Amino acid sequence: MIRNVIIGLLAVALIGTGIWGSNQASEKESLLVNNENNYQRAFHDLTFHIDQIQDEVGSTLAMNSKEQLSSSLADVWRISSMAQSELGQLPLGMMALHETEALLNKIGDFSYETTIRDLGNEPLSDEEYNQLQTYYDQSGEIKQELRKLQASSIKDQLKWTEAEEAMSSEGEPMDNSIVNGFQNIDDKAKGYSEADIGTKTGFSADLDEELAEQIKQKERITKEEAAEKAKQFLDIPESMQVDVEELGKSLEFEGYALTIEEPEGEDVIYLDMTKRGGYPLWLLQSRPIDDQEISLNKASKKGLQFLEDNGFENMEMIDGKQYDTVGNFQFAPVLDGVRIYPESVYVETALDDGEVVGYKGVEYVANHKERENMEPVLSKKEAQEKINPNVEVMESHLAVIENQNEEEVLCYEFFGTINDDTYRIYINAEDGQEEIVEKMKHAEPVYDTM
Numbered sequence: 001m002i003r004n005v006i007i008g009l010l011a012v013a014l015i016g017t018g019i020w021g022s023n024q025a026s027e028k029e030s031l032l033v034n035n036e037n038n039y040q041r042a043f044h045d046l047t048f049h050i051d052q053i054q055d056e057v058g059s060t061l062a063m064n065s066k067e068q069l070s071s072s073l074a075d076v077w078r079i080s081s082m083a084q085s086e087l088g089q090l091p092l093g094m095m096a097l098h099e100t101e102a103l104l105n106k107i108g109d110f111s112y113e114t115t116i117r118d119l120g121n122e123p124l125s126d127e128e129y130n131q132l133q134t135y136y137d138q139s140g141e142i143k144q145e146l147r148k149l150q151a152s153s154i155k156d157q158l159k160w161t162e163a164e165e166a167m168s169s170e171g172e173p174m175d176n177s178i179v180n181g182f183q184n185i186d187d188k189a190k191g192y193s194e195a196d197i198g199t200k201t202g203f204s205a206d207l208d209e210e211l212a213e214q215i216k217q218k219e220r221i222t223k224e225e226a227a228e229k230a231k232q233f234l235d236i237p238e239s240m241q242v243d244v245e246e247l248g249k250s251l252e253f254e255g256y257a258l259t260i261e262e263p264e265g266e267d268v269i270y271l272d273m274t275k276r277g278g279y280p281l282w283l284l285q286s287r288p289i290d291d292q293e294i295s296l297n298k299a300s301k302k303g304l305q306f307l308e309d310n311g312f313e314n315m316e317m318i319d320g321k322q323y324d325t326v327g328n329f330q331f332a333p334v335l336d337g338v339r340i341y342p343e344s345v346y347v348e349t350a351l352d353d354g355e356v357v358g359y360k361g362v363e364y365v366a367n368h369k370e371r372e373n374m375e376p377v378l379s380k381k382e383a384q385e386k387i388n389p390n391v392e393v394m395e396s397h398l399a400v401i402e403n404q405n406e407e408e409v410l411c412y413e414f415f416g417t418i419n420d421d422t423y424r425i426y427i428n429a430e431d432g433q434e435e436i437v438e439k440m441k442h443a444e445p446v447y448d449t450m
Contacts, residue, residue, distance in 0.1 A: 034245050035091075037257045037270050039160030040284055042089035043153070044358075047146045049083040053107065054139040058439030060132055062388065062423045070119050071404035072437065073111040080108035091164035100186050103142065107135050142185060149181035151324035154357065157268065157286045208252035211274070211281075211366040215253065218277030226256045229278045230271055233310055236260070247272060255281070262287075274365070281362045289325045290352040296320055299327035302354035303347035307331060312345065312364075325351045326358070338374045339399040342367040342408060374400065374410055376429035383412040383427040386434060391416035391423060401426055403435045411435055 056076045063069045084104050110131065114124070124132075152158065156177065163178035221229070227242035240260055247255035254275035261268050267287040273280050294302075300317050307315050312331075318339065319330040327349045333340045348358025376383075380396060387393065395415040403409050403426075411426040422440040427433070 033243060033259045034257055035164075036159060036161050037259070037272070039090060039164075040270055040286075041272070041282060042086045043160065044150070044284065046083055046086040046090070047143075047150050049079050049086065050139060050143045050146055052079050053083065053104075054136060054143055055439055057107070057132055057136045057139060058421075059423065059437045061129070061136070062391065062418055062421070062425075062439065063434070063437045069124070070114070073114050075404060077108050077111035080104050080111065084108070091160060100142065100182075103138060107139065110135070145181070145185045147323055149178070149185070151326065152177060152181065154284075154286060154326060155289050155324065157288065207362060207366055211362060212253040214366050214368075215274055215276040215279065218274075220254070220275050221278040223256065226258060226273050226275075226278060230258050230260065230273065230280070233280050234260070234269065234271075234283075235309065279361070279365045280359065281365065283359045285355070285357040287350075287357065289350045289357070292325050292351040294351055294354050296322050296327050296351070299349040299351055299354055300329050303327070303329045303349045303356060304331065306347060306356045306359075307345060315345070318344070322351070327351055328358075335371065336374060337398060338410070339397055339413065340371065341399055341401045371400070374398070376410060376412070378412075378427075378429055378432055380412055383429060383432060384414065386427050386432045387414060387416065387425055388418075390418055391425065392418075394422075398429065399426070401436065403428075409435060415440075 053076060056072055056079065060069055060072050060076075063072060084101065087101065087104070114128070158177050160178060223244040226244050230242055231238060231240060240262075243259045243261075245257045245259075247257050256273045256275060258271040258273060259268065260271070267285060269283060269285045271280060271283040300320050304315060304317060312333075314333045314335060315331045316334045316339075317329055318332050318341075321328045329347050329349065330344055331347065332344045343364045345364045346358075346360040347356055349355065350357045376398060384393060384396070391414075393414050393416040397413045399411055399413040400408055401411055401413075410429045412429055414425045414427065416423055416425060424436075424438040424440055426435040426437075428435050
């Protein structure tokens with residue numbers, strides 16, 4: 001009898017240990033998935049903001065308005081702060097990325113110090129203009145290296161959690177593509193500047209707050225409903241397994257982080273979705289991308305079809321670029337001939353088969369609304385007279401944009417050239433103020449990831 005009792009107790013203990021071990025393994029897997037999602041998002045946002053830094057610095061070189069120059073430099077400071085924040089969110093703490101951090105800090109400090117002074121009484125000197133040109137060149141080199149790493153990470157399905165593990169392995173040579181890529185970036189930045197890095201606050205919370213306000217009245221969806229919405233959004237089979245976790249508590253809105261893995265194990269899709277309303281905000285599909293088989297134009301049409309299939313109306317492609325074998329496209333609604341830039345959506349399409357492998361729609365969700373009174377006060381000719389006379393205007397449109405004060409304004413959008421560079425200039429259609437000047441990117445090189 002005693003023997004049977006002991007055997008029974010041992011069996012219960014063994015079962016309990018098994019259940020505990022299973023739960024521990026499940027919790028560890030959920031943590032890894034959540035970390036990977038956060039790292040992927042921070043990395044791609046970092047790449048996007050380094051692009052923006054170079055464009056914004058380049059734009060200052062074509063500006064005619066002292067007020068606009070000050071606002072643009074303030075934007076450089078804001079974006080560089082965001083980039084620093086995103087760099088800090090990556091698991092690179094065991095690496096010495098002093099040069100890259102120093103460059104971002106130097107650009108931010110220069111922009112801030114210039115912004116707070118009276119440029120009317122103390123305009124930029126020739127030396128400061130030369131410094132801006134230097135920052136433009138340096139941020140361009142960093143951008144190229146980041147784009148190479150981004151192309152490689154998508155093509156080879158690189159995981160940040162594996163890079164984190166490689167950096168934490170003591171006594172072993174550090175050999176990881178992500179780690180090596182960032183070391184190359186820091187080597188590229190070497191010699192640019194040396195500075196102590198202070199704590200700066202990123203401004204990404206602003207969009208979080210706008211999104212939270214926009215969806216606060218929507219009904220909450222369950223994890224099961226989120227999985228169903230993801231399948232519909234991606235047009236994937238019902239049989240696909242979707243893992244759903246809560247998004248981090250640091251955000252202003254509630255959301256889910258979803259991970260979808262192909263049965264063969266080749267493709268992994270990461271997707272963030274709001275809990276209220278179930279709106280997809282961001283996705284990245286990590287899969288091998290073969291050699292280019294379709295044109296950038298055809299890929300853009302695939303991206304537009306993806307949006308139309310998901311209920312987006314009146315969307316037109318505004319911009320398109322190629323990074324290695326991926327097409328990157330910006331779409332915006334066009335209503336009565338007016339481009340609505342605050343509702344832009346970004347889509348990445350694989351150039352081997354036209355499949356959508358990336359999507360960013362948070363701006364659309366946060367800013368979508370009914371719009372009225374989109375008639376300009378000024379004529380196009382009156383607005384064009386406000387442009388720097390050195391700019392040769394080639395094309396124009398009406399557009400709603402968000403200005404430096406984060407206010408939506410109706411503008412004339414002019415495309416013009418100075419020498420070999422192309423600029424996009426926004427003139428307020430009501431009062432003629434120069435709102436924004438952007439330097440357009442040249443065609444991107446195809447990055448060799450072999």
